[in-house]
Amino acid sequence: MTSKATSIDIAYKAGVSQSTVSRALRNSPLVNLETRQRIQAIAKELNYKVDKNASNLRTQNSLTLALLICEDPTNDDSMINPFFLSMLGSITRATARQGYDLLVSFQQLSSDWHADYEDSNKADGIILLGYGDYMDYAHKLETLIEKNTHFVIWGAEHNNKAVLSIGCDNHQGGVIATEHLLSLGHRHIAFLGDASGHSPEFRDRYLGHVDALSAAGVQADKQLQYHAINTEASGYEAAIALLDSGAQFEAIFTASDLIAIGAIRALKKRGVLVPEQVAVVGYDDIPVASFANPALTTVKQDTQFAGEILVESVLKLIRGQEVSQRLIKTSLVVRSSCGAKVDE
Amino acid sequence: MTSKATSIDIAYKAGVSQSTVSRALRNSPLVNLETRQRIQAIAKELNYKVDKNASNLRTQNSLTLALLICEDPTNDDSMINPFFLSMLGSITRATARQGYDLLVSFQQLSSDWHADYEDSNKADGIILLGYGDYMDYAHKLETLIEKNTHFVIWGAEHNNKAVLSIGCDNHQGGVIATEHLLSLGHRHIAFLGDASGHSPEFRDRYLGHVDALSAAGVQADKQLQYHAINTEASGYEAAIALLDSGAQFEAIFTASDLIAIGAIRALKKRGVLVPEQVAVVGYDDIPVASFANPALTTVKQDTQFAGEILVESVLKLIRGQEVSQRLIKTSLVVRSSCGAKVDE
C-alpha cells in the first residue's frame, strides 16, 4: 500500500505551496483558475481525499449528524419498530443530500448517551427517534439542553419549550381515521392503544378519535378502549379482551399498524370477518400494512418528508437559524380492511 | 455555552501537564493511580470528552466503521429490503459493542462511493450490503482492493479471492426448504426466483433446491421455475404465470419472503388454498413473515449472528489478523404456510 497522499504531496507535484493546494481543493476563487484546475487534476490522479479528521479539527465541525434511536425497553431486542426503520431510510438519504454523514446508534434508555456525540466532536447535531414516553428521559434531555447540544426530537410536542420537536399531527391522524369509519356508517368504534398519556403520540391519536366522534354527535365509549403497546402480540391480546367483553362494535381504530395486525389475527381466530363484520383502520403505513390480509387501511405518516424536515431542522439549529416546532399532516391510505370500495 | 473543556483545562485544574492528563484519561498504568483517579474525576466533573478529531488525526484511525447499503436499482426508493434492515440493526449493535461508531449510507450503484470513507479517514473499514449481482460493481470492488481498503461484503462467495465475503449458506437453505416440502409428501415443487446467476444468492438457493430434489430421486422440472426479483409484486406475477401455465404442482419454494407473500396473494386471488392445495415456503424470515396469512414457513438467516461475524471480520482485517470466507448455516422456521402441523 502506497501511503495516502496528503496536500503536501500534491503541492510538491504541482509546484505550489500547501496553502494554495488547500484553497484550490475547496475551489476558492482566490486561486487562479488555471492553477486551481491543475491542482484538482493532480488530486484526482493521486486519488487524494481531504483528511476529515484534520479538517474537522481545524474547522471545529464534523459535517456529521448522529441519529439516536432510543429503543423501547418493552420490546425485545430483535425487532425494531418498522416505522422507525422507514424513518431511518429517509433520514439517511436526507442527510447525504445535505452533504453530511450519518452516525447511527441504538440506545438503551439506561445508557449514558446524552451528549457524547457532540461533546467529542463526532457529530454537529443529533436527531432523536424515541418511543412514546419522553418523560422517562426528561433528565437526559435536560443535559442536552444544558450543554447547548443541537438536537431535534421526533414525536409529540414537548412541554419543555427548549426542546425542538418535529412530528406528525397525531390528533389529526386520529380524526381522519375516525371520520373515515364514521363515513362508512360505523358508530361503535373501538380504540386499541395506550390512551394513558404514557405514550403521548398514542394519546393524541386517541384524542383525535374522540373529537371526531363528538363532532359527529357520537359519544366515545370508554368500554371500547383497550390498552395496547406497539406490538402485534399486544394488539392480539387487546382485541381478544375486547371480544371477550361482549361489547358491541363494528369497527376498530388502532394506534398502530402492528396493533391492527394483531387485532386482525384475533378477529380471524374468533371467526369474525374483516371487514364484513368488523372494519379495521391502523396507523403508520409500515411496509407490512399493504401485505396484511386484508390489506390494511391506515393513517400514513410521510416518512420521506419527515426525514427531510428533521435533517433540515438540525442543520438550521447548527447554523443558528430560526426553527420552530412543526406538525406534519397525515393522510389516509384506504385499502380493504375498512370495507370501503377499492380496486385491488 | 461555556466552551468545551480541553485536556489543557484539566491539566491546569489538576496541576499536572497535559501529557499526564492524556495518559490518565486513557488509563495508562504509567500514571500514578491516585493522580489518575484525580484527573478522571476532574474530567468527569468538567464533562470532558476527548476530541475525536484530534485523537483520530494523531493516531490515524477513526474507530468508526462504514456500512454501505447498495440499493437495488430495480426497487423504488422508498422501500428497502427488509432483510437488510434487520442486518442493519444487528450490525449497529455489534459495532457499538466493539466500541466503534457506525456510519450508514445508502448507495446508488452509479455514485462514486468506492473508497471515499477510508481515504478520508472517516472510517477504518467498510461493510458492504448489496443486492444480488455483485458483478455490476466488480470494478468498484477492484478499486477498493487496489487501495487496500479494509472491507467485507455480505453475500455469496466471490470469485475474486481478494474479496472477503461472509454470507449465509444459500445452497443449504435451498436444501432444507426443499427437504421439508419433500417430507410433507410433495413431489412437484415450483421455484419462484431468479435462477439465472444474475443474483448469485438466488441461484444458490435454486441449486440447493435442485440438489435436494435429486437426492430424493425427483427430477427438477424446468417448467416449474419462474423468474422473480425480490419484490412482492414480482412474486405475484411469477405465481400468476405459473398458475396460467397449467403445470401441476403442490408446493412452491420461493427465493425470498417478499416473493412468497406475492405468490400467496396470487394463489388466493385464484382461489387456491394455502397450504391445503399448495404449500409455500419462503426465504429470509423477515418480520412480515410471521404476520403473513397464513404465517410463512421460511428459511431463517440469522441476522443477529451474521451482523456480529461481519463486524468481527472487518475488525480483524483492520488489525491485520487472519480472516477467511465464512458460510453461516440457515435454519427452517416452520409456520403454517407449508401445511406442517404447528401450534399457533
Place this chain on the structure above:
DNA sequence: CTGAAAGCGCTTACAG
C-alpha cells in the same frame, strides 16, 4: 493571486 506560519486538540516517543 500566493506563501509562510500558526494552531485546532490530541498522542506518544524521548528525556529525566
Place this chain on the structure above:
DNA sequence: CTGAAAGCGCTTACAG
C-alpha cells in the same frame, strides 16, 4: 512516574 516537545494534516488569518 512526569513533563517538554513534536507532529498528525488540514484551514485560514496575515503579509506581500
